[in-house]
Amino acid sequence: MPELPEVETIARDLAPRLAKRRITEIARLDWEPMLETPLATFRAQLPGREIRAVGRRAKWLLFTLDAGWTLALHLRMSGAVTVAEATTEPDRYTHLVLELDGDKRLCFRDVRKFGRVRLLDAAGLAALEAAHGVEPLSDAFTAAWLARALKERRTRLKPLLLDQRMIAGLGNIYVDEALWRAGLHPLRAASSLSRAEIARLHEAIRHVLEQSIARRGSTFRDYRTGTGEVGGNQHHFAVYGREDRPCPRCGRPIVRTVVGQRGTHFCPKCQTA
DNA sequence: CATTACCTGCAA
DNA sequence: TTGCAGGTAATG
Numbered sequence: 505m506p507e508l509p510e511v512e513t514i515a516r517d518l519a520p521r522l523a524k525r526r527i528t529e530i531a532r533l534d535w536e537p538m539l540e541t542p543l544a545t546f547r548a549q550l551p552g553r554e555i556r557a558v559g560r561r562a563k564w565l566l567f568t569l570d571a572g573w574t575l576a577l578h579l580r581m582s583g584a585v586t587v588a589e590a591t592t593e594p595d596r597y598t599h600l601v602l603e604l605d606g607d608k609r610l611c612f613r614d615v616r617k618f619g620r621v622r623l624l625d626a627a628g629l630a631a632l633e634a635a636h637g638v639e640p641l642s643d644a645f646t647a648a649w650l651a652r653a654l655k656e657r658r659t660r661l662k663p664l665l666l667d668q669r670m671i672a673g674l675g676n677i678y679v680d681e682a683l684w685r686a687g688l689h690p691l692r693a694a695s696s697l698s699r700a701e702i703a704r705l706h707e708a709i710r711h712v713l714e715q716s717i718a719r720r721g722s723t724f725r726d727y728r729t730g731t732g733e734v735g736g737n738q739h740h741f742a743v744y745g746r747e748d749r750p751c752p753r754c755g756r757p758i759v760r761t762v763v764g765q766r767g768t769h770f771c772p773k774c775q776t777a
Numbered sequence: 778c779a780t781t782a783c784c785t786g787c788a789a
Numbered sequence: 790t791t792g793c794a795g796g797t798a799a800t801g
Contacts, residue, residue, distance in 0.1 A: 506795065582795080615784080
């Protein structure tokens, strides 16, 4: 599920609702493999912490706590994070529940159990930061930066754009959408792009992410915003999940193939190899 | 680079 | 019943 726009939407929803709230108790943790921090540390350090800020790095949702700690959640394929009233009982797919003061609960629901939880100190946060590449919505992500990043690479466009060490936050949906918008075939050699094509790709990446954030993300099935609603961007896909349906640009049927083990959707006429 | 694994629900 | 799903890490 959640790629950059979905995690960003959740962070923006949660920030005003969680600022200055205190985590009073770990009310549920019933799938321990999701925890990538020693359980003893988690239990000793998390209760009593105050939430100072909620943000995002790559596809990680970050809760800045007091005493230098950061709670980091990765939603992987089916995770959803919401704030609920303390009176509502979370369902059986909600594997982490944190009790907050003010009769609220922070709920991490994850049907497929791929999601991950970390409680990071300053060094852990720095390591997470260093493991990811440029934020595509930041000022650092320019066409010139992209040109340099693509230049020496031997790989195809799609796998490269999915690599979080290069650009952080793109996933399968938005890579397909951005490549369509830029008119680039997913199998194009990364180093083969012209200056004009790089400029188009840069604009397309920004555009598809910004549009999705404006529509509060894309809900296929499990994704919910921080307030528990479905997103709206799924109604605006050009290619993703639209096999055999007409290309919005030329009307020819969208093709689905597999690239790098990922389902890949593109228009064979508009996206040149 | 490709395959497999991690999990579960759902559509074909 | 089989295959597929928005992600990532581990393994040939």
